[in-house]
Amino acid sequence: MSQILIHQVQKRIEKIQQEFQSRYKPLIFHMDCRATSSGELCIHGKVLTQKQLARVLSYFAKLPITPVIEVLSQKESHEFGNAPLGTPVLDSPYSGHLVSQILSWEGPFSLLDYPPVEGYQLIRMKDGTLGWIEKAKIKLQKSNPSLWEYLGPKVLRPISPYQKEMAIQTGKEWLGTPYLLGGRTKSGIDCSALVQAVFRDCLAILLPRHSRDQRKLGIRVRRREVQPLDLIFGKSKKEGYSHVGLVWEGNGILHSSKKQKKVVKEGWEEFENDYQILGIRRVVDYDSF
CATH class of the missing domain: 2.30.30.40 (SH3 Domains)
Incomplete structure (x- = not known):
């Protein structure tokens, strides 16, 4: 086995470990270089997500080695x-x-x-x-079966008009709740958790926790086609952070506002003063029920 190749691999391991340590503190990463009985060089290790795995593979794409990398978030848990x-x-x-x-x-x-x-x-x-x-x-x-339904891309969940009204009522109960980044309770809640709470508590639908993942669900909707419970995604014009709210009754928007420091309902014009609209998605359908 070429000592030059081993040296190249070790250098790349050091480089990617430094990158991951600065980006994902603490180091959600472990990797070492091993030779098989046949003399083949293998990279064994652990990463947290598929995105990290893709980054690792890019480091060794042109080297004659076999990566054996475990993705922890994809592994079936036994505890x-x-x-x-x-x-x-x-x-x-x-x-x-x-x-x-x-x-x-x-x-x-x-x-x-x-x-x-x-x-x-x-x-x-x-x-x-x-x-x-x-x-x-x-x-x-012990684990137990989930009480909620998980939605995937391009899936619309049929709900009744009654469920729609109950979801709207559930949303109203959050009005005035303080804004808290990462929060999920009445003591404080952020924008994506508010959207998640309305669908979970009333419709038994568990949406992803973060707006970037919520944006992958359902179907795209044009502005003129919006209806209550559509998800509206935006980007702060002042600070650049991602944001999500719910189209609400009276063509308003319900969202947990970082600027106003609480859950509010406001009109489209007010919303667009603060956010650039990036898209609108629909995940439930009550017209065809």
Whole structure:
């Protein structure tokens, strides 16, 4: 086996580890170089997501090696747990940035096969969110079937006019709730969690946790075709962050506003003063019920 090749591989391992450490703190990554009995060089390791896997493979695309990389978020979990209502889910044990919160009645989350870091455990929630929670707050339990329906791209879920009205009423109950990035409770909620809550609590539909994933669902709708419960996606004109709201009764928009620091209902003109509209998606259909 060429020592030059081994040196190239080791250098690339060091480079990608540095990149991942700066981008995904802490290091959700492990990799080493091994030779098989036949002399073939293999790269063994773990990454968290498919996106990270694609990045790893790009580093070694032109080298005569075989990558054997495990994607932790895709691996079937054999351990499950729950935690108290509102338990913070962080993007890193070190940063303390809130990405979501545990809703204990939502059912158990999966414990991913990655060693605890600084007393925090890596988990995958029911809606697919990946994050870290305090290991001391986890109570192990058996998994159970999901109570909610998961929607995929280009899927419209039929609902009755009564369900539509109940969903609108559910949304009204969130008006005035403080804005909190990563929040999911009446103590504070962000824009995508509000959309998720309306569909989950009234229609038993579990949408993805984040707006970038919610935008992949349902079908595209033109502005002149909008109806209540359509998802409207925007980008802050001032700060550039992504945003999502719900088309509401009276052709208004219900959303958790970072600018106004609470859940509000406002008109299209007011909404467009702050956000560039990127698209509108429909995930439920009550006209054909």
